[in-house]
Amino acid sequence: MTYREALKQGIREALHADGRVFLIGEDVGRYGGAFAVSKGLLQEFGEDRIMDVPLSESGFVGAGIGAAIAGMKPIVELMTVNFSLLAMDQIVNNAATLLHMSGGQINVPVVIRIGCGIGRQLAAQHSHSWEPLFAHIPGLIVLSVGTHEDARYMLAEALKSPDPVIVFEYTSMLNSEKEIPANITQVDISKTKVRRVGKDISLITYGTGVYKCMDAANELAAMGIDVEVVDLRVLRPLDEETILASVSKTHRALIVEDAWKSVSISSEISARIMEKIFYDLDAPVLRLSGVEVPIPYPVHLEEASVPQKNDIINAVKKILNHD
Amino acid sequence: MNAEEGHHLLYQMQLIRRFEEKSAEQYTKAKIRGFLHLYIGEEAVAVGVIQSLADEDKILSTYREHGHAIARGVDTKKIMAEMYGKxxxxxxGRGGxxxxxxxxKNFYGGNAIVSGHLPMAVGMALxxxxxxxxxxxxxxxxEGAAAEGEFHEAMNLAALWQVPLLMVCENNQYAMGTALKYTHSILELEKKGMAYGIDTVAVDGMDLNAVINAANKAVAKIKETGKPYFLVCNTYRFRAHSMFDAELYRDKGEVEEWKKRDPITTFKKYLLLEKLTTEQELSIIETRIESEVQEAVDFAEVGTWEPIENLTKFVYSQ
Structure with missing residues (x-):
């Protein structure tokens, strides 16, 4: 199944399961979704459940928040993370704030799906990895869909949350095919997932980093290096317990992300490792992050902007040669 | 309007006025901190519009929302305690x-991002x-909000989706300290509603009866058609924008001119003229308000501070 189809099945299932659920976003209906994720859903569910909107990001995200407050279960789609900035007022000042500011009176159970990431030559205003901007905000739950099983099953859990959930989906992964194991029909969005168990080093990552790290781990295994791959999956609130348990076991950590390095998810995790389990480390924590540039259009520059499999392999070797 | 209704409306406007004056006093005593935006002068708008609503109708408001909350029947004791931070x-006590x-009470804030609540209101109506x-x-x-992009997005969405939403623009002539003519290319704000194909009426917001008539018609129309409605109430704030405002941007003479149209004075005259009240009854209302406001202060004074251990409570649901 493709990542796109997994996302679509997740949305479809949610629409069937609960009449309060509706999908709202730019071109989700008649166009079939900018990236064809919701293709056919308008025909199946009708225009009350699949709502095309004008190009008014703040307006329709805010409307989704209002509808959620008033008892609906909206799934709001933002075409790319760059456009999400136009709705940042609604997400931060309202969705993330109202429960606390109202003294616990107002829940905002909205789910906002954001197309995100690098790798389709869409240049600097359509491709970034801005999960850290959102993970900075208390009150939000921030998820990153790094695998096909999460693409298929995360949404159902996100819709159960009484609090606002931001779901990052990666446009570069939409066409990728993977089998989803038949025994998986549910995922736990409060928990980080160890995707591969190993003893020599923890590769901590999320989003597009997950499969890259799995591939790197397989090649490293052939060299006799046993890598653990930790898919963060939930970027806020962090599942610190799982992260720290992995590093305490392997004594080494490499954090891999596409996001810009400064003030990022990797900065946060690195700091927490230092604060909580410094004496468990056999080597300094290293980070591989996005180069701090607006993402350029040509493919060679775009690829050079984010960590690739070989960068990961080289960094692992470097850490293991530390002692 | 009968005498009882007239008295209740006057009571609400005067309660807002007196509550605001007391709030300003408590501010100067440092009992209330942060920003304090008084509604004095605009009382006819909140009272006139909210009397047209049913209990199940939802209200969203701005950072100058004391009048709306009081007119809605939010307990004045709880309001004063909120401003004390209790x-x-x-x-x-977390919002102030x-x-x-x-x-x-179906009262949903209290939003201090100008225009930030408009998209939410569309969503609630949806x-x-x-x-x-x-x-x-x-x-x-x-009217400051009507210059924001979110206003235009919200108006378009409301009209496009045909949702039961009453948009009430309180045009008090100044966005903080900048006059309408320096912030809007068109001074008749009602034209902005027409641009979206929304039924629109502009009304003298200093005249309670005018606001009541307009609001009743608007609400009846929305309930009949399910469509949005844009009501512009032209009004004036007698006091400074907030307690930090030296009012360098307007003449005292202009303020005095508007005060001649004080909505409370006007409505009292109306009640007397129509023989719906007597001086004695007016005096009883004032006494009642005085004690209610004092009760609110007393309640806030003996209120308690939320324990610091609860600081992060409600960042997420429990």
């Missing part, structure tokens, strides 16, 4: 003057439509 306040919430509920949503905002 946990007996209507938002647990700009962030009153009382969902039991939910009512989707749920086949009969209630409407009423959203108050100032």
């Amino acid at each position: 946990q007996e306040g209507c938002s647990l 003057s700009m962030h009153f919430f009382d969902t039991k 939910a009512s439509k989707k749920q086949n509920k009969k209630n409407i949503t009423c959203c108050f905002f100032g």
